[in-house]
Amino acid sequence: HEHIGIALRGEKVLSLRAEAAEDPSGPLIRQLAKDMLIAMKTHGGVGIAAPQIRVSKRVLIIHSKPNERYPDAPEMEPVIMVNPEIISYSECFDSMWEGCLSVPGLRGLVPRQTGVSVRYHDLTGKEQEACLQGFPARIFQHEFDHLEGILFPLRVA
Ligand SMILES: O=C(O)C[C@@H](Cc1ccccc1)[C@H](O)SCc1ccccc1
Numbered sequence: 001h002e003h004i005g006i007a008l009r010g011e012k013v014l015s016l017r018a019e020a021a022e023d024p025s026g027p028l029i030r031q032l033a034k035d036m037l038i039a040m041k042t043h044g045g046v047g048i049a050a051p052q053i054r055v056s057k058r059v060l061i062i063h064s065k066p067n068e069r070y071p072d073a074p075e076m077e078p079v080i081m082v083n084p085e086i087i088s089y090s091e092c093f094d095s096m097w098e099g100c101l102s103v104p105g106l107r108g109l110v111p112r113q114t115g116v117s118v119r120y121h122d123l124t125g126k127e128q129e130a131c132l133q134g135f136p137a138r139i140f141q142h143e144f145d146h147l148e149g150i151l152f153p154l155r156v157a
């Protein structure tokens with residue numbers, strides 16, 4: 001699996017609403033998460049969603065880290081979220097230039113809420129809640145859109 005390919009805009013799997021994972025702590029989801037981590041690292045992403053490696057399941061990873069585009073992004077361990085749900089959004093919005101591993105070569109200014117509180121299952125099957133602000137909130141919303149079959153150009157103001 002030296003090179004796990006990324007699905008590109010136009011492929012059906014990216015336009016579907018992904019299916020919930022029946023067993024968040026099972027072997028299938030654990031292997032899926034491993035493959036997603038490899039693909040994300042291989043392609044230099046700070047996040048990835050399962051449909052991007054052609055698996056229509058509700059699993060996403062956010063891995064904020066400083067990078068040339070966002071040098072002051074917080075450093076965090078990758079967070080793997082199974083069946084994430086948005087509990088609430090902040091009222092404030094901001095716009096940021098986004099890219100997408102599935103839409104190479106395109107950048108767009110995307111307005112999104114600055115904060116989001118989420119509920120999800122981790123790979124042990126335990127239910128977790130998280131309040132995300134700033135860049136992690138941005139990545140989460142971008143990845144959650146992938147689970148809904150939405151790519152960032154649809155959100156460009
Ligand atoms: O394609 C993806 O879902 C991964 C994106 C996530 C992302 C998009 C917009 C803003 C933040 C994150 C990739 O990380 S795109 C490559 C990249 C790398 C570092 C910073 C921004 C974008």
Ligand SMILES: [Zn+2]
Nearest residue numbers: 099100101102
């Ligand atoms: Zn993307």
